[in-house]
Amino acid sequence: MIEIRGVQKHFGDLHVLKDIDLVVPRGQVVVILGPSGSGKSTLCRTINRLEPIDSGEIRIDGKVLPDEGRPLAALRADVGMVFQSFNLFPHRTIIENVTLAPMKVRKASADDARKRGMELLRRVGVDSQAEKSPAQLSGGQQQRVAIARALAMDPKVMLFDEPTSALDPEMVGEVLDVMVGLAREGMTMVVVTHEMGFARRAADRIVFMADGGVVEDTDPESFFTAPKSRRAKDFLGKILSH
Numbered sequence: 001m002i003e004i005r006g007v008q009k010h011f012g013d014l015h016v017l018k019d020i021d022l023v024v025p026r027g028q029v030v031v032i033l034g035p036s037g038s039g040k041s042t043l044c045r046t047i048n049r050l051e052p053i054d055s056g057e058i059r060i061d062g063k064v065l066p067d068e069g070r071p072l073a074a075l076r077a078d079v080g081m082v083f084q085s086f087n088l089f090p091h092r093t094i095i096e097n098v099t100l101a102p103m104k105v106r107k108a109s110a111d112d113a114r115k116r117g118m119e120l121l122r123r124v125g126v127d128s129q130a131e132k133s134p135a136q137l138s139g140g141q142q143q144r145v146a147i148a149r150a151l152a153m154d155p156k157v158m159l160f161d162e163p164t165s166a167l168d169p170e171m172v173g174e175v176l177d178v179m180v181g182l183a184r185e186g187m188t189m190v191v192v193t194h195e196m197g198f199a200r201r202a203a204d205r206i207v208f209m210a211d212g213g214v215v216e217d218t219d220p221e222s223f224f225t226a227p228k229s230r231r232a233k234d235f236l237g238k239i240l241s242h
C-alpha cells in the first residue's frame, strides 16, 4: 500500500532521510520509533508530500506521489494524517470539522456527509459533542475528532505523528483505544509514537530510525526483547527506564 524506495531528503546541509526503503503492505500497522531528530516526522510528512523529497520514489496503492495540483490533492485525500496538535478548524462545529472535506473534495452531499460524520463521531465516542466548537472539548476528545475527520475521507492509509504527546495522561488511553480499533479493522497505519504499550499491542512491525536511516525493521517481540543495534539498545534503555 505504501512503497518508499531510495528516498533522500536534505534540509540545507542536513541529511535528514538517508536512502529510506520501506514497503508497507495493505492492513499492516507499522510503528516508527527513534530518538528525537532521527527523521520520523519528516518521513511521515513525505508520505503525503507535505515535504518534497530530493530523490527516490514514493507510491501509495501503486501510484507515484504527484508533484502538485489536482492529482496531489486527490492522492492526499487517500492518506489521512493526525498530528500531535489537533488543528481542528476553531470556528467550525465538531460535525462541520468532519463534513467539510468530504463535501469539498469527495463531493458528498450535505446529508450524506452529515450521516457518515455522525457515524464516525459515534465510533470515536464524541457524537454527543457534535454541535460544540473545538475549544469546548478536552484534548482527548479533540484528538478523537481529528481521527474521525481523517476517516471521513475514507483514506487508504492513516499516518499518526505522536498523536498522544500533547495530551494529559488520563486522555492518552481513549485515543490509543480508537487507534487499536482501527488497526484491528485492518487499516494500513504508520504511527510515530512513544507509547510502547501501543507498539507492543497493535504494531505488526517496528521500524527503528536513527540519524535519518532505518536501523532496525522487525516484529515488536524481537525489537523489545532482542534489539540488535547499539542505538536501539540505548534508546530502549532510556525509554523503558522511566
Ligand SMILES: Nc1ncnc2c1ncn2[C@@H]1O[C@H](COP(=O)(O)OP(=O)(O)OP(=O)(O)O)[C@@H](O)[C@H]1O
Residues within 6 Å of the ligand: 011, 014, 016, 034, 035, 036, 037, 038, 039, 040, 041, 042, 043
Ligand atoms: N523544516 C525544517 N527545516 C530544517 N530542518 C528541519 C526541518 N524539519 C525538521 N528539520 C530537522 O530535521 C531533522 C529530523 O527532524 P524530524 O522532525 O523529522 O525528527 P523526529 O524524529 O520527528 O524528532 P522528534 O522525536 O523530536 O519529533 C532534525 O534535525 C530537525 O531539526
Ligand SMILES: [Mg+2]
Residues within 6 Å of the ligand: 040, 041, 042, 161
Ligand atoms: Mg517528530
